Amino acid sequence: MEANTEIKNAKVRIEHIEDVLSSVAAGDLDIRIESEIEDDLTGVEQAINLLIDDLTHELKKSIKMKEDMEDKLRKIQDQQKTILQQQEDLMELSSPVSKVWDNILILPVIGTLDSQRTQIMMENLLLKIVSTGCTTAILDITGVPTVDTQVANHLLKTVTAARLLGAECIVSGISPAIAQTIVHLGINLSNILTKATLQSAMIYAMKKNEQLVDGKVKTNFTDIDDIQL
Amino acid sequence: MNEIVSDKSWILLERCPIQNEHDIVKARQVVRQFGKEAGMGIVDQTRITTAVSELFRNMFLYAGGGEVLVEKGIVDERNTLIVTCIDQGPGIANIELAMTDGYTSGGGMGYGLPGSKRLVDRFEIYSQVNKGTTIRVMKWK
Ligand SMILES: Nc1ncnc2c1ncn2[C@@H]1O[C@H](COP(=O)(O)OP(=O)(O)OP(=O)(O)O)[C@@H](O)[C@H]1O
Numbered sequence: 001m002e003a004n005t006e007i008k009n010a011k012v013r014i015e016h017i018e019d020v021l022s023s024v025a026a027g028d029l030d031i032r033i034e035s036e037i038e039d040d041l042t043g044v045e046q047a048i049n050l051l052i053d054d055l056t057h058e059l060k061k062s063i064k065m066k067e068d069m070e071d072k073l074r075k076i077q078d079q080q081k082t083i084l085q086q087q088e089d090l091m092e093l094s095s096p097v098s099k100v101w102d103n104i105l106i107l108p109v110i111g112t113l114d115s116q117r118t119q120i121m122m123e124n125l126l127l128k129i130v131s132t133g134c135t136t137a138i139l140d141i142t143g144v145p146t147v148d149t150q151v152a153n154h155l156l157k158t159v160t161a162a163r164l165l166g167a168e169c170i171v172s173g174i175s176p177a178i179a180q181t182i183v184h185l186g187i188n189l190s191n192i193l194t195k196a197t198l199q200s201a202m203i204y205a206m207k208k209n210e211q212l213v214d215g216k217v218k219t220n221f222t223d224i225d226d227i228q229l
Numbered sequence: 230m231n232e233i234v235s236d237k238s239w240i241l242l243e244r245c246p247i248q249n250e251h252d253i254v255k256a257r258q259v260v261r262q263f264g265k266e267a268g269m270g271i272v273d274q275t276r277i278t279t280a281v282s283e284l285f286r287n288m289f290l291y292a293g294g295g296e297v298l299v300e301k302g303i304v305d306e307r308n309t310l311i312v313t314c315i316d317q318g319p320g321i322a323n324i325e326l327a328m329t330d331g332y333t334s335g336g337g338m339g340y341g342l343p344g345s346k347r348l349v350d351r352f353e354i355y356s357q358v359n360k361g362t363t364i365r366v367m368k369w370k
């Protein structure tokens with residue numbers, strides 16, 4: 001007991017503690033206090049060593065966490081890139097023009113018609129009209145959620161351009177809600193031939209081409225690319 | 230500059246920046262969703278969505294973008310969806326002209342503003358040349 005009450009080399013050892021602490025503060029976590037003598041100060045020295053151990057552990061954990069987060073961030077960024085890429089792909093994909101029947105092209109429009117997509121869509125359709133020589137094209141807008149003045153304008157332009165190439169366009173798939181909205185907007189679509197559904201547009205087109213007579217499909221034509229109906 | 234006064238009791242549902250075409254699509258979906266949540270039928274949803282689509286597009290085209298506030302609140306004792314479009318663009322010198330059917334300064338159809346007004350229950354417009362334009366539309370539930 002008696003020995004414990006007196007602390008040997010107190011000044012030197014406290015200075016050492018101070019040195020170690022300032023090293024730790026400076027970022028050196030490998031350093032520890034070496035205690036050669038067992039007395040009251042040893043407890044403090046060991047406590048400080050434990051503290052440095054804990055600190056090291058915590059630091060490692062937070063470094064690991066930071067790395068994990070960075071990793072996750074990179075993954076999210078990658079995913080985002082993929083999504084953007086897919087969106088662009090989809091843009092091309094979702095304006096597929098197909099010749100579904102002799103002389104009849106169908107362009108199902110899905111999603112939002114921004115100016116970029118409309119451009120692609122219009123070009124695709126016009127090219128296909130020229131390459132197939134079809135004289136009827138159905139633009140089905142069932143999949144377009146909002147028809148505003150810009151979409152209407154694009155539709156009008158597409159129909160007009162197709163007409164210049166000798167093809168008649170039918171716009172189908174205008175829902176009752178969209179029909180009412182177009183009326184309120186005040187846009188005049190009376191220059192465009194419209195049908196409520198893709199089916200009625202198809203029937204109209206086939207009748208016009210005399211491919212459907214008295215409810216019977218005439219089968220004396222060939223060249224069916226792919227049938228989607 | 231905002232001369233269109235808001236009511237403090239309204240609840241802000243969402244704030245959408247309009248900087249590009251993608252933002253227009255997103256903001257439009259937000260408005261449709263809140264319309265649906267407010268209990269609007271498909272026709273009213275379509276109307277308010279189309280009306281704001283015109284305003285968002287105008288902001289993007291003529292003012293280089295802006296900000297949209299979607300709020301809900303009680304107006305004239307009715308549950309109301311309130312959409313406010315704020316831009317710091319060139320402003321509209323002649324509002325009456327801009328609101329005329331068929332008037333366009335560019336290559337549009339000139340039905341955006343007057344059409345939008347016909348599609349909603351309330352339409353307010355405030356604009357100052359070289360400062361910007363604020364347009365607010367409301368749809369009752
Ligand atoms: N936020 C705005 N800032 C400045 N000018 C605007 C703004 N919104 C509309 N305008 C002006 O008002 C005119 C009329 O707008 P409106 O939306 O009715 O027609 P548009 O955009 O020209 O054509 P549409 O909308 O039919 O495609 C625009 O041509 C434009 O000059």
Ligand SMILES: [Mg+2]
Nearest residue numbers: 287337341342
């Ligand atoms: Mg417009």
